[in-house]
Amino acid sequence: MSAVLEADGLQTYYGKSHILHGVSLKVNQGELIALLGRNGAGKTTTMRSVMGLTPPRGGNIKLFGKDVTKAASHRIANAGVGYVPEGRKIFGHMTVHENLLVPPKPRGPGPSRRSTSCFRGLRNARPARAAGSRAASRKCSPSPARCCSTRNS
Known part of the structure; x- marks a missing residue:
């Protein structure tokens, strides 16, 4: 199976705080995965790094084999990666x-x-x-x- 998304050795920080220490993951075509862990384990930071919202300082991210580690988040979204942050984040007054x-x-x-x-x-x-x-x-x-x-x- 070909990899749709690969993250290898992600090192992500918030300021001086080192949050992700070498996180790696691979999603193959046709797979549906869930990222699970306790509070503070780095699930959200991992997804934010993949999306380019909190770019990693180390490691790399490939989407369909193309390096997108330094790509802008809108380019990653246009390439087909979607991110649904926790919470509903909707406009309650709208249908x-x-x-x-x-x-x-x-x-x-x-x-x-x-x-x-x-x-x-x-x-x-x-x-x-x-x-x-x-x-x-x-x-x-x-x-x-x-x-x-x-x-x-």
Whole structure:
């Protein structure tokens, strides 16, 4: 299997605080992975490093075999890497549908078919229900779909 994403020996800091000490991971085509660990273990920092939001000072990151270690975060996102930070990070006064319209789309108006195909619950979400409402939050969260909908195919 070919690697879609490879991170090798990541060394990431926040100021003088050394957070990631040689983190490596590999995601092959067709794999779905989860990054698990206790609070403070570096899960978020790892993802922020991969996305270019907190660039590593050491190590390297490859996406489809191309080095993206020093690439700007928008270039990494355009290449197909999505990041859904913890928490829902939605606009509670807006509907699920309206929340899906927030990110830029590679083509066409409205939420992409990709976002509704990745998250079947979104297909049946009531357009008029506020995303921050209790009933809407039980059905689905638009945050992961937002990530999915901005991926270039």
